[in-house]
Amino acid sequence: MLNLTRLRLLNELTTLGTITAVARARGTTRPAVSQQLALLEKEVGSTLFERTSSGIRMTTEGERLSSRIGALFDMVEDIEAELASSSDVVVGQVRLSAFGSFSTGIVPTAFSILRQLHPRLTLMFTEYASQDGIRAVVAREIDIAIIDEWADIQRPARSLEISTLGTDDFVAVVSREHPLANRKTIHLADLADDMWAINQGAAPYRSILLNACFTAGFTPKEVCNCRNVSAIIEFIKKIGLVSVLPSLSLQPFLDDDQIRLIALSPSLSREIRVVTLPGALKRRSLNAIVQTLGDVTKGRR
Structure with a gap:
């Protein structure tokens, strides 16, 4: 039986490109990720990737397996988002990032409003430059990144949803x-x-x-x-x-x-933009945060 945790690590490796990036996204160490990937290769009986000076290169077997498990985890995320959207209560932990001026001018006010409206919602915030915010969403380190229109979103390592929050x-x-x-x-x-x-x-x-x-x-x-x-x-x-x-x-x-x-x-x-993974805004918690951020940005609160 294939280990799903190890398959997810391979999926992240395909997306993020380096074992170091996977370890950072997972909150673990590089040797721990390497060990788990080595065990996965033993399970499938094939070499899945090769190390290069710039990161890793997937083998033919690795690419074939990655394409299959990518679809699998996309399906899992859709199911999770659907289950989360079925509840009328805004609850859970959401990780948000924003660039400097948005962090100063909007986020504290929005968080204060959200705390009053949704006391069961746990908010975590990190100030990131727009480009770093995009990277953090791709790496699953955060759920929502607020960026400006000057950020480079042409070639992300994972599909993203981008919408306009305000001006x-x-x-x-x-x-x-x-x-x-x-x-x-x-x-x-x-x-x-x-x-x-x-x-x-x-x-x-x-x-x-x-x-x-x-x-x-x-x-x-x-x-x-x-x-x-x-x-x-x-x-x-x-x-x-x-x-x-x-x-x-x-x-x-x-x-x-x-x-x-x-x-x-x-x-x-x-233009101020919102970046999330596809389907993420189906979650009531994420949608409530984006709605409040938009209202504060437009001066409606």
Whole structure:
């Protein structure tokens, strides 16, 4: 008889590509996974994969077995999702990840609401950059990843479901003493002569922002590089720098009377997306979380 646990390890190995990744996804050690896979090869009487410098390569026998067990575990997941959706009670443990500004601006509020609405729901959260969130869903380390539209989703190692949660608008942030502080809308070019604070570590954000500035006819004078939004806000308040930041990251600062948030014309925004494995949102627990996150993002709660 084939051992189902070992078959699942082979299925994960086919998807994730390395024994190390399988061990991380399973919360175990690399030697333990190797040992179980070696026992599986003895059970089937064939070599299922070969180690290479970049990971592993499946043999013909391994590919044949992997294709069969992949369909098997997809069926198991469908059954689990169907059983979970049949209950009227939102219960269970759900693991969520999100990128930095969404983590700051939306997740705590959403979790507070969910705790009141569904007290039997256990929520676990990890802040991941969008690309790492996708990887974590593929590896089954988390159930839901909140990403932005700049993440690369062209070649995941496993089929994914991707849906839109909402939109995040970028706004100019200036001190209350800035000459444009009382404007409701400005053009990026209005800030061409200012000193800027830009997070250079967030490559997609910086690239999009710089391209928008180039289109507006100038190159921003970057004098401050902070990964932390709170630090950027302090530089704006104390030194008079300016920045353009996602609205979601600014939720904790809406009542700060020392700064002003000004809409941009033309607007600059990004789409916020939800990533799960296929069929995962049939589970009432996951669906309730995504619904609440969407409501908070759109300002309905």
